[in-house]
Amino acid sequence: MTSSAEAKPTADKIAETARLILSEKAEYFTESVIREMTRLALQHGAVNLAQGFPDFPAPAEVKEAARAAIAADDNQYAITWGAKPLRDAIVAKFARTQGVTVDPEREITVCCGSTEAMISSLMAIINPGDEVVIFEPFYENYGPDAILSGAKPRFVRLHPPNWEFDRQELANAFGPRTKAIIVNTPNNPTGKVFTLEELEFIRDLCLRWNTFAITDEIYEHIIYDGVVRIGQLERESSGRLQRRRRPNGMSKTYGVTGWRVGWAIAPPAPTESIRKVHDFLTVGAAAPLQAAGAFALKLPDSYYQRLAETYRVKRDRMLGILENAGFECFRPRGAYYVMTDISRFGFPDDVAFARDLVQRIGIAVVPGSSFYNDAADGSRQVRFTFCKKEETLAAAAERLSRLRPS
Secondary structure (H helix, E strand, O other): OOOHHHHOOOHHHHHHHHHHHOOOHHHHOOOOHHHHHHHHHHHHOOEEOOOOOOOOOOOHHHHHHHHHHHHOOOOOOOOOOOOHHHHHHHHHHHHHHHOOOOOOOOOEEEEOHHHHHHHHHHHOOOOOOOEEEEEEOOOOOHHHHHHHOOOEEEEEEEEOOOOEEOHHHHHHHOOOOEEEEEEEOOOOOOOOOOOHHHHHHHHHHHHHHOOEEEEEOOOOOOEOOOOOOHHHHHHHOOOOOOOEEEEEEOOOOOOOOOOOOEEEEOOHHHHHHHHHHHHHHHOOOOHHHHHHHHHHOOOOHHHHHHHHHHHHHHHHHHHHHHHHHOOEEEOOOEOOEEEEEOHHHOOOOHHHHHHHHHHHHOEEOEEHHHHOOOHHHHOOEEEEEOOOOHHHHHHHHHHHOOOOOO
16 A cells, blocks of 8 residues: 555656656757846846846837837738838848849748748758758857757858958768758857958858858947958859848837837748748747838938948947957857957866856856857856947946956
C-alpha cells in the first residue's frame, strides 16, 4: 500500500515531467539577455545603454501621421501582407535609395517588425535537416530563429578589431545542407559594415550552393565613413541574387521601435511562402501604424542624411566616454552600438562585469556572451548603445568616470 506522502509527486518529478512534455527547441536557448538587462536597469535606476531604443522623440510628423490615421478610423485589419499605400511607399523608397525595382503585389510582405519578417522568412524555406550560416557575434535572435524554424545553425566568426571573417572558414560552412546565410549589415552588435568584396564573396558562395541570402538591413541609413550600401551589390549582380530576402522595418530609421512595423522583400515564389507563414503567425501589422509608415518612407533624402550625421556625432561622443573610462573600443562603421573589450577591469567574465556595472555604477550594458554560440567566446566583451539623448550620454559619462581599470 502506498502512503499519501509517497504518492505526492516531488518538485523534481514535476519539473522532469514538464520538461518531457515541453518543446525541446526552447531548451537550446535562453530568454533575451538584452531585454533582461533593461529590466535590471529599471530595477536599479541605471542608465540603460543595453537595449537599442532611442530615448528621444520620434519625428513629429510621423507621429502626427499615426494620430491622423487613428482619427480617420483606419483601425481595422489591413490586407494581411500589408496595406497598399505602405507597399507602394516601400517600392518608391527602395527604387530611390537603392536603385532596385520591386513589385508591390508579388514581392513585399509587411510584418510585425523586422524580427517577425526574419522568422517568417526562415520558416518559409526551412525543412528538417537544413542548415543556416550565421556570423558571430550575432544579434541574439538569429540563433533561436534558426532553431525555431527547424534548422541547424552553423556559426562563422567575425574577428576584431575590424570584424573580418576568414574566407576559407566561411566557405567550409557551406555544403549540400546549407539553405540560407544571414547577413546583417550594418551589423548588430559590432557596427561592422560588410565591404563590397566581402558581399561579392558571400554572393558567389550562395550562387555555388543555390543558397538563400537573408540580408537584415534594419540599420541601412545609419552608416558612417562613406561605406558601401548593399543595393550597390544587387545592381552590379545583374539579377543573379534571385534567392535573396530582405527583412527591414521602421524601428531604427524612424525611432519607433515599439510600433513593430517591418517587411520582407523577396522574389515572387519565396514571397508566396513568406505570406502564408506570416498570415498564421500574426495576421498583420497595426493598420494605423502602417499608414504612418507610408508617410514616413516619403521623407526627403535630407532626413536620412541628418539621421546618419546625428548618430555619427553620438558615436564619437560615446567612443570618447568609453575610452576615457578605460575600455578598449572597436570603432563601429554603422548601426548604433559599440563593442568593447573589458580585460582591463579584472572581472572573471562579462556577466560578472555587467551585473557589477548595473548595480554599483548604475549603467546597464549587454554581456558579450549573449552574442556568441559559445558564451566563453564573448566573455571579455560587452556592448553599449548610443541611440540616446545628450542628457543620457552625459549621465553615462559621469557614472562611468567612477570606473577604475585594474
